[in-house]
Each structure stands twice: as C-alpha cells, then as structure tokens.
Amino acid sequence: MTERANYTASELLAVMSARLLKEGQIVFAGVGIPLLAATLAQRTHAPGLTILFEGGVIGPFIVPGELPPSTNEQRCARRANMVMPITDVLLLLQRGYVDVGFMGGAQIDRHGNLNSSFIGDADNPKVRLPGTGGGNDISSLTQMIVAMKHEKRRFVDKVDYVTSPGYLSGGDSRAQSGLIAGGMYRVVTDLAILGFDSQSHEMVVCALHPGVEMDRVRDNTGFEIVASPEITRTEPPRLDELKVLRELDPERLYTA
Amino acid sequence: MANLTNDEARPKPYLELRHETQARDRSLREKVMSLEEAATLVNNGEHVAIGGCTMSRTPMAMIWALIRAGRRDLTVSRSITSSDGDWLFASGACSHIITSWFTQGIVWGISKVMRHYTETKMARFTEWSHMAMGLRYRAGAMGVPFVPVRSMIGSDVAGRLGEAVKEMICPFTGERLLLLPALNPDVALIHVQRADPYGNAQIDGLQFMDIDIAMAAKRVILTTERIISNDRIRRAPDRTLIPFFTVDAVVEVPFGCAPHECYGLYEPFFDHMGFYTSQVNGDPVDGMQAYLRDYIREPKNWTDYLAKLGVEAMLDAARRGRSIDND
Numbered sequence: 001m002t003e004r005a006n007y008t009a010s011e012l013l014a015v016m017s018a019r020l021l022k023e024g025q026i027v028f029a030g031v032g033i034p035l036l037a038a039t040l041a042q043r044t045h046a047p048g049l050t051i052l053f054e055g056g057v058i059g060p061f062i063v064p065g066e067l068p069p070s071t072n073e074q075r076c077a078r079r080a081n082m083v084m085p086i087t088d089v090l091l092l093l094q095r096g097y098v099d100v101g102f103m104g105g106a107q108i109d110r111h112g113n114l115n116s117s118f119i120g121d122a123d124n125p126k127v128r129l130p131g132t133g134g135g136n137d138i139s140s141l142t143q144m145i146v147a148m149k150h151e152k153r154r155f156v157d158k159v160d161y162v163t164s165p166g167y168l169s170g171g172d173s174r175a176q177s178g179l180i181a182g183g184m185y186r187v188v189t190d191l192a193i194l195g196f197d198s199q200s201h202e203m204v205v206c207a208l209h210p211g212v213e214m215d216r217v218r219d220n221t222g223f224e225i226v227a228s229p230e231i232t233r234t235e236p237p238r239l240d241e242l243k244v245l246r247e248l249d250p251e252r253l254y255t256a
Numbered sequence: 257m258a259n260l261t262n263d264e265a266r267p268k269p270y271l272e273l274r275h276e277t278q279a280r281d282r283s284l285r286e287k288v289m290s291l292e293e294a295a296t297l298v299n300n301g302e303h304v305a306i307g308g309c310t311m312s313r314t315p316m317a318m319i320w321a322l323i324r325a326g327r328r329d330l331t332v333s334r335s336i337t338s339s340d341g342d343w344l345f346a347s348g349a350c351s352h353i354i355t356s357w358f359t360q361g362i363v364w365g366i367s368k369v370m371r372h373y374t375e376t377k378m379a380r381f382t383e384w385s386h387m388a389m390g391l392r393y394r395a396g397a398m399g400v401p402f403v404p405v406r407s408m409i410g411s412d413v414a415g416r417l418g419e420a421v422k423e424m425i426c427p428f429t430g431e432r433l434l435l436l437p438a439l440n441p442d443v444a445l446i447h448v449q450r451a452d453p454y455g456n457a458q459i460d461g462l463q464f465m466d467i468d469i470a471m472a473a474k475r476v477i478l479t480t481e482r483i484i485s486n487d488r489i490r491r492a493p494d495r496t497l498i499p500f501f502t503v504d505a506v507v508e509v510p511f512g513c514a515p516h517e518c519y520g521l522y523e524p525f526f527d528h529m530g531f532y533t534s535q536v537n538g539d540p541v542d543g544m545q546a547y548l549r550d551y552i553r554e555p556k557n558w559t560d561y562l563a564k565l566g567v568e569a570m571l572d573a574a575r576r577g578r579s580i581d582n583d
Contacts, residue, residue: 054386055309055462055464056462072310072464073523074461074520076462083463084463085463085465085466085467085468086309086386086465087387087390087391087394087468090386090390093387093407094405094406117412122412125375127375128366128374128375130358131381132386133357134385134386135385136411137407141407162410163411163412163413165410177432178431178432179409181406
C-alpha cells in the first residue's frame with residue numbers, strides 16, 4: 001500500500017473480475033471488460049484458463065493492442081486451438097463444458113436479471129437496445145459474472161425486460177421456469193462485488209472496494225441492498241495487474 | 257405483446273420443403289454470373305438469410321446489389337446484424353430483420369439507424385437468442401420442424417415471440433424445454449474466400465452459421481473472393497464446406513465484404529466504419545440517405561464503390577487481414 005496506483009473505474013472492474021476467475025476454468029467471454037479480465041487472469045494467476053468466444057473460437061490468446069471489435073472477427077481467433085460454427089460453440093454451454101459466462105451489463109435488477117433489449121415498454125420503447133446476442137444463452141446455461149458500472153439507473157428494482165435471465169422473480173422461480181442449471185454468480189462493479197442470497201436470490205454486497213462504504217453502494221443502487229454477513233474488502237489493483245491491462249489496451253478502447 | 261404473427265415463424269410443411277428441393281436443378285453445372293444477374297434470383301417479399309456475423313464475411317456486395325436492384329419488403333435474418341442492417345432498413349429493401357443483436361459494432365455504441373426505424377415502427381427487429389438463431393437454421397438444414405433448447409425459456413425474449421415458440425415437457429425426462437421452429441429461408445447470401453464455378457465453396461477461419469444456412473435455404477447466392485478450378489476443389493475435398501448442389505449462383509467479387517472483413521484477407525475498414533457511423537448516427541435520416549446516395553446508388557459498379565473507399569484503405573485492411581497467422 002506504500003505505492004498507491006492510480007486507476008480508472010474500468011481498470012478496477014477488469015482487475016476485480018480477473019481475480020474471480022480460477023486456473024483451469026473455461027470462460028465464455030464477451031469483448032470489452034470481460035475479455036480484458038480473462039486475458040489478465042491468463043497472464044497472472046490462471047495461465048491455463050481457456051477463453052471461448054461466441055464467434056466460434058476455442059482458446060485464443062489476444063495480441064496486445066489488437067483487441068477484437070466484437071467476438072466475431074478474425075482477431076478473436078489468434079492462436080486459438082479450434083474454430084467451429086457459432087451454434088456449436090454455444091451448444092458447449094448447453095452441454096455443460098463452460099465454468100463461467102462473463103459479460104458486461106446495461107441494466108440489472110435485484111434478482112440479477114439483465115436487460116439489453118428495451119428501455120421503457122417493449123411495444124413503445126424509449127430506446128431500442130441492440131438485444132441479447134448470446135447473452136440469453138450464456139446466462140441461461142452457466143454460472144455468470146457480470147461487470148458493469150454501479151449507477152442507480154443501471155441497478156433497478158425490476159428490469160424493463162428480461163433479456164438475460166438471472167433468478168427471474170427470486171426464490172426458485174428460475175429453476176421452476178425450466179432453467180435448472182447455472183445462474184448469476186457475481187456482479188462486479190466499480191464500487192463492490194455483489195452476490196446473491198442462496199434462498200431469496202436477492203442481490204447482496206459480498207465485498208467493498210478500497211475507500212467505498214456501504215452507504216455509497218446504497219446511494220447508487222435503485223433498490224434496498226444489504227451486506228452479506230461475510231462481507232469483506234477487496235485489495236486495490238496492483239501495479240503489475242494494471243501494467244498488463246495497459247499493454248493489452250494501449251489506446252484505452254475499453255479502459256478509459 | 258407478441259412481436260410476430262403466428263405464420264411468420266411457422267415451419268414449412270415437410271413435403272413442401274422436399275418438393276422444393278427435389279424441383280431444383282442439382283446437376284453439376286457452371287453457375288457463374290454477375291452481381292446484377294444474381295440479384296434477379298431474389299424476389300420482393302422473400303426471406304433472405306445473410307451469412308457471416310457482425311462485421312465478418314458479410315456479403316456486402318450482394319446486399320449492395322439487391323438495394324441497387326430496388327428489392328422491397330424483404331424479410332432478412334442473420335446471426336448478428338451490423339451496418340448491413342442499417343443499409344437494408346434505410347434503403348427500403350427490408351422492413352423486418354430477425355436477428356440476435358443489431359448495431360454497427362460495440363465500439364460505436366447503439367445504431368441510431370436501427371433505433372430510428374424500429375422506434376418509429378417503420379421497420380421491425382425481431383429478437384431471438386444467438387443460439388436460437390443458429391438452431392433454427394440447423395433444424396431447417398436437418399429437415400425437422402423444430403429443435404428443443406434449454407435457453408430463452410423463462411425470459412422476455414421467449415415471451416415476446418408469443419406462439420412462435422412452444423414449451424414442452426420432455427417425454428423422456430419430464431424436463432421443461434423450449435421448442436424452436438425450423439427456419440428455411442427462401443434465399444441465402446453467403447460470401448466465401450474460394451469457390452469453383454459449380455459452387456463448391458471453401459471457407460477459411462470462422463464459419464459462423466453459414467453451412468447450416470446454405471443447407472436450410474431454398475436458393476443460395478454465393479459471392480466469392482476468387483473462383484478456383486474444380487480440380488483444385490477435388491485435390492482437397494475436406495476443405496469444401498458448402499456442396500455445389502445447394503448453390504444457384506457463383507459471383508466473383510474481390511473485397512466483396514468491404515467495409516467489413518473477410519478472414520485472412522482483409523480486416524474491417526475501421527476508418528471508413530468510423531466515418532460511416534459518425535455520419536449516420538449523427539443524422540440517421542439525412543446522413544444515412546446521403547451515404548446510400550454516395551456509396552450505394554451513385555457508384556457505377558462495385559469496383560467504383562471500392563475506389564470510393566480508397567486504395568490506401570484497401571491496402572491497410574488487407575495488410576491487417578493477412579497478418580492473422582503472424583506469431
């Protein structure tokens with residue numbers, strides 16, 4: 001702690017997310033923070049972590065400074081073990097090969113449901129968002145980590161539209177609907193790491209980031225949120241972690 | 257709140273599907289033609305499936321040719337839709353896109369063109385999950401009316417599709433499953449790196465949903481970076497991913513995905529995409545119409561379109577594209 005590193009909110013998100021990933025895991029990643037975090041994990045504590053991309057890629061290694069613009073361009077396939085059709089790589093989720101699905105989020109609710117389709121009423125939306133992509137498949141079929149900025153307008157009591165299911169209306173409603181595997185595991189924000197109560201499946205605070213207190217989390221959350229009984233505090237990003245991120249994204253496309 | 261009418265997603269009766277396939281000329285014959293000739297194979301009001309994904313192997317030249325030929329009322333499906341969807345909506349060629357995600361690309365935010373057309377209800381964007389899109393084409397390729405899936409269930413994505421999807425209890429396990437209707441497009445537009453004059457096609461790198469789309473469709477228009485000999489195809493038949501008898505037209509179009517990418521040959525024309533998105537997202541009506549005029553309607557031919565992108569931009573995209581195997 002003698003040398004305090006300066007970092008952006010996005011860098012904090014990437015570092016905290018990377019630390020949740022474990023050696024040997026198979027991680028289905030989106031681009032942006034999820035890809036940066038998965039690559040950071042590979043270059044620090046999890047060299048044997050395998051990334052899968054929706055575009056049909058198994059086990060790529062991203063070239064620093066050449067981040068892919070989506071999960072579907074040739075940059076995604078650099079040094080990969082295999083490429084396969086989109087449908088087949090997504091079916092690996094259904095077959096159960098994937099440990100963690102990892103995406104960004106636009107709007108999330110107290111039960112971990114994500115909306116990336118409509119702001120407002122779906123029949124007369126204020127904003128038509130780009131949609132699910134593979135988000136619905138990933139969140140339906142595996143354990144999920146979501147990385148997003150902690151803002152009141154993004155953390156709402158109930159999303160306008162369930163694009164990617166979390167625990168639906170809480171309790172066992174997810175399993176009752178037919179989603180008998182997977183579920184929201186962690187939500188990583190620039191303020192805290194959030195998890196879900198094992199019974200009610202409501203969002204709780206698992207860990208606070210350096211310099212953040214519960215009040216600040218409450219102030220930036222659009223519903224009542226409580227601390228987990230086992231709440232902890234995260235360690236600040238280390239210089240070696242930030243160095244890797246800055247090599248990967250020198251133009252600050254995703255970490256500005 | 258269903259976004260689809262019942263009939264739009266209804267699988268085709270099996271004997272009708274078979275009859276259409278049986279009636280096709282499946283002989284080993286040359287089918288090389290121009291973009292303009294290939295455009296005549298697409299009729300107004302048909303369902304056109306587009307290969308590739310986001311900014312990859314998008315058959316942009318063929319889409320460009322359909323717009324120039326004045327096609328109207330097409331229904332278009334694609335795994336993920338990028339600026340090709342803007343072109344189709346704004347030109348009036350298409351008023352219904354069925355896809356899992358629709359915007360030019362993550363780095364440029366949300367497509368204001370997509371927003372303008374969908375929020376004013378001038379056009380529709382029907383959303384299925386990405387795997388659902390893939391499995392619908394696959395069911396179409398398999399000749400079965402539906403496939404079960406374990407995603408989309410419980411979400412509003414399924415809810416909004418109304419009667420187009422069904423839930424069932426598995427007769428073997430008692431588990432709750434969602435059934436996805438097969439999708440057999442009228443026409444598929446697919447761009448590949450190499451094909452012979454008969455339509456045997458090789459694809460390098462990411463395949464996306466293209467093989468299933470080709471097998472599911474009633475007609476396939478193949479655009480290709482280059483036409484190679486049938487002898488060369490026969491020397492490496494394991495490289496052929498789309499068989500000739502599914503293909504109805506072969507069009508040689510170098511840089512046929514510009515300003516998107518074609519694996520191993522050229523990456524996206526990022527500067528042009530940046531210029532394009534700032535113009536059309538800045539003004540989704542006049543900015544978009546100006547782009548259609550300057551880049552789609554006015555060029556004499558596809559070569560002229562490429563000339564407008566510029567030699568420098570082409571070489572830059574090609575240099576990046578060919579670096580794929582560099583360690």
